[in-house]
Each structure stands twice: as C-alpha cells, then as structure tokens.
Amino acid sequence: MAPTVERKNINLAPLKAANVPIFFIVGGPGSGKGTQCDKIVAKYGLTHLSSGDLLRDEVKSGSPRGAQLTAIMESGALVPLEVVLDLVKEAMLKAIEKGSKGFLIDGYPREVAQGQQFESEIQEAKLVLFFDVAEETLVKRLLHRAQTSGRADDNIDTIKKRLHTFVTSTAPVVDYYDSKGKLVRINAEGSVDDIFAVVVANLDKVTSKI
Numbered sequence: 001m002a003p004t005v006e007r008k009n010i011n012l013a014p015l016k017a018a019n020v021p022i023f024f025i026v027g028g029p030g031s032g033k034g035t036q037c038d039k040i041v042a043k044y045g046l047t048h049l050s051s052g053d054l055l056r057d058e059v060k061s062g063s064p065r066g067a068q069l070t071a072i073m074e075s076g077a078l079v080p081l082e083v084v085l086d087l088v089k090e091a092m093l094k095a096i097e098k099g100s101k102g103f104l105i106d107g108y109p110r111e112v113a114q115g116q117q118f119e120s121e122i123q124e125a126k127l128v129l130f131f132d133v134a135e136e137t138l139v140k141r142l143l144h145r146a147q148t149s150g151r152a153d154d155n156i157d158t159i160k161k162r163l164h165t166f167v168t169s170t171a172p173v174v175d176y177y178d179s180k181g182k183l184v185r186i187n188a189e190g191s192v193d194d195i196f197a198v199v200v201a202n203l204d205k206v207t208s209k210i
C-alpha cells in the first residue's frame with residue numbers, strides 16, 4: 001500500500017528566482033549516473049542531488065515516512081511522485097541558500113509525470129542526459145557494486161525488479177524528452193573517462209561556462 005502522502009507547503013520562490021540551470025540525469029540502475037555526476041560536479045561546480053540518496057537519507061532519519069519507503073525501495077518499485085518531489089524541492093532550496101549555481105537531478109524523473117510536475121512547479125530542465133547501457137552490463141556492474149555498497153537493493157532479485165521498473169516506467173521519459181529535443185543520449189558502455197568526455201562536449205555546447 002502506497003504511503004499516505006502528507007504534502008508539504010513548500011515556498012519555491014527563492015528557487016524560481018535563482019533561475020539556475022537544471023539538468024536531469026536519467027539511466028537504468030547501475031548506468032553510471034552517480035559516477036558521472038561526481039565528475040561533472042568536480043568540473044562545473046553544480047549541485048548533485050540523487051533522488052535515491054535523498055530517499056535513503058529519509059530512511060536513515062528513522063521517520064515514519066522513511067519506514068514506509070524501505071519496503072518500496074527494496075521491492076524495486078518507484079516511490080510515490082509527491083514524496084520524492086518534495087524531498088528534491090527541499091534539498092534544492094537548501095542548496096540555493098548556500099549559493100548553488102545549478103543542479104544535476106540524478107535519478108529523476110523516473111516517470112513522465114514526475115518530469116511534467118517538476119517542470120510545471122519549478123522550471124524546465126535545460127538538458128536531459130540519458131546514460132544508455134545494456135541490461136547485461138547493468139547487472140554486471142550492480143552485482144560488482146553489491147560487494148561493497150551495502151545497499152539493500154543491490155541484490156539480483158531487486159536488480160531485476162528495478163530493471164523492469166526502468167523499462168516500464170522510465171524508458172518513456174527518454175522518448176518524451178527526445179520528442180522535446182532535450183535529450184542527450186550517451187552510450188555509457190565504455191570507460192568512465194570516455195563517457196565523461198562526451199558529457200563535457202554536450203554540457204559545454206549548452207553553456208560556455210556554467
């Protein structure tokens with residue numbers, strides 16, 4: 001049963017007024033979103049917000065909402081839109097207070113409605129970076145990560161469910177932003193550095209300096 005979602009009345013004015021660039025980072029589980037975001041942050045100084053990390057922090061906080069999230073995340077399903085969007089908004093506002101010059105929203109949107117709601121309430125994404133990786137490679141990477149990550153969802157059963165969720169719910173996000181001319185499809189099978197070179201070539205096209 002989805003958690004009853006208490007909506008928070010979040011004042012977005014400071015975020016909207018800042019009007020900083022926002023990039024959505026999309027890709028299957030294990031596609032390298034976090035890895036590439038770390039490198040983008042080091043080069044451009046943007047703020048990296050991983051929706052998965054924000055949810056794991058909420059779980060760690062011991063809040064009643066966090067307890068409900070654990071079961072959903074371990075099942076490989078998506079957390080309700082309202083929950084994850086409120087967490088992202090709150091984190092963005094905190095970062096704006098600290099002078100953020102822009103955002104990498106990693107792991108969001110995971111369904112088209114998420115992207116539409118974010119963009120209607122906050123602002124449009126400048127670009128959507130999609131890290132395109134074959135399922136076989138994703139599974140190999142996640143099973144390797146499982147050896148050290150300690151993540152409850154890094155196990156073959158949950159990995160398979162997360163892959164199914166990606167295909168059914170998130171793949172349409174790729175088509176949606178492609179149809180809007182916002183998608184950058186990046187073959188992310190190669191080395192971290194080779195992929196990052198393609199990321200930089202695309203980010204530099206959009207903003208001479210972010």
Ligand SMILES: Nc1ncnc2c1ncn2[C@@H]1O[C@H](COP(=O)(O)OP(=O)(O)OP(=O)(O)O)[C@@H](O)[C@H]1O
Pocket residue numbers: 027028029030031032033034035036052107141142144145188189190191192195
């Ligand atoms: N280009 C690459 N080649 C090989 N391994 C990679 C590459 N990019 C990332 N990895 C490794 O694959 C695993 C998953 O990477 P990462 O955590 O960045 O993916 P993610 O898309 O953020 O995954 P999740 O959605 O599960 O958070 C990590 O162990 C990472 O070190």
Ligand SMILES: Nc1ncnc2c1ncn2[C@H]1C[C@H](O)[C@@H](COP(=O)(O)O)O1
Pocket residue numbers: 029050051052053055073076077078079080081084106107108109110114153162
């Ligand atoms: N944007 C999201 N919407 C719904 N659920 C989400 C979102 N981002 C993360 N989640 C849940 C479902 C994922 O399997 C887990 C872990 O996310 P990850 O980006 O793989 O760390 O959290």
Ligand SMILES: [Mg+2]
Pocket residue numbers: 033034050052
């Ligand atoms: Mg990640």
